[in-house]
Amino acid sequence: MTAYPDSLARLVESLKQLPGVGSKTAERLAFHLVNLSDDEAMGLARAIRDVKQNLTHCSRCFNFTENDPCPICSDAQRDQSVVCVVETPKDLMAFEKAASFKGVYHCLNGHIAPLEGIEPDDLTIAPLIKRAELGTIKEVILATSPDLEGEGTAVYLRDVLHDVAVRKKIRLTRIARGVPAGAEIENVSSAILTDALSGRQAFDGGR
């Protein structure tokens, strides 16, 4: 059997390392790249190189950034005393898209998952405690995902932040769990309904 030319085979192998890309998809992507104009294909190659060369973590919040501190941390318009703790820069972007949060962030860059070998020390928890020690933070919102690892990470953070929170008078909060906006109750899982009931709030129109 005649194999693909070397450079094509190497491209297929490289593409196969991407998440969710198997042999078939890698071949399809490779052929697509081969058929692209030089400009378009080299644009992707350049974009990968640029991202590796230019992108770094913000030394304050650990979000990806090209300038340190990142635009959010250096934005005087934002409330630097409210810190929303998220698992990943993607989660941070989700909050930014919602555009309802005017504080700053702290990216853990993952969640605690001992079974996957992710221990607290692998996350940016120590720098978060250091930030809390500075005494300028009034509230830390734990916004890890409402799943097993996210809840576990939130509980762990609550414990390790407890002392500094008491000393520095920092309010520790957790994002609300409940029925998702736009959902139909009949289609919502029992776990969500249980959350929604146990988290019910006074509804008196502010009176």
Added chain:
Amino acid sequence: MTAYPDSLARLVESLKQLPGVGSKTAERLAFHLVNLSDDEAMGLARAIRDVKQNLTHCSRCFNFTENDPCPICSDAQRDQSVVCVVETPKDLMAFEKAASFKGVYHCLNGHIAPLEGIEPDDLTIAPLIKRAELGTIKEVILATSPDLEGEGTAVYLRDVLHDVAVRKKIRLTRIARGVPAGAEIENVSSAILTDALSGRQAFDGGR
């Protein structure tokens, strides 16, 4: 709303141009690339560059190759008098994987599809006729896909190759249509069964 850093946004945009890659997938791939080691990420960037710099079409069969003529066309072990006409280099590789063909190929680099704006002149049909005119070919196997465009292309090729085939005594053949190996008859579509019946062959054990 704060957007992604420039280089990250550019990478997401580049990735979105790939087939089957939407916004969500592009973001997922971009974050994966950012988290890869420099070596791995640059490996992909280099692979894309190499493929664009090194890969060309074989001047004889129009398969992708790094050397012209390609390894198949320059292989003295292969029967250069039998030419299997395929739509794409991927189809060629499928035949090579089957390892049951010892002749050479001709890649049309597509199929005739007027509705998509693909006319015969967009394919490598003129060079195929030229190859036939050389007088060294004994058989041309039309191995375009058994779908609407592939059949149409095969019929078109049969017509344009008719004259030279008669003059140069070239046998024109079409790959067999029928039930796919390993299939269970009860699960096979009517179209396939109709093909299988109309293409039935003598089964007398060679007696």
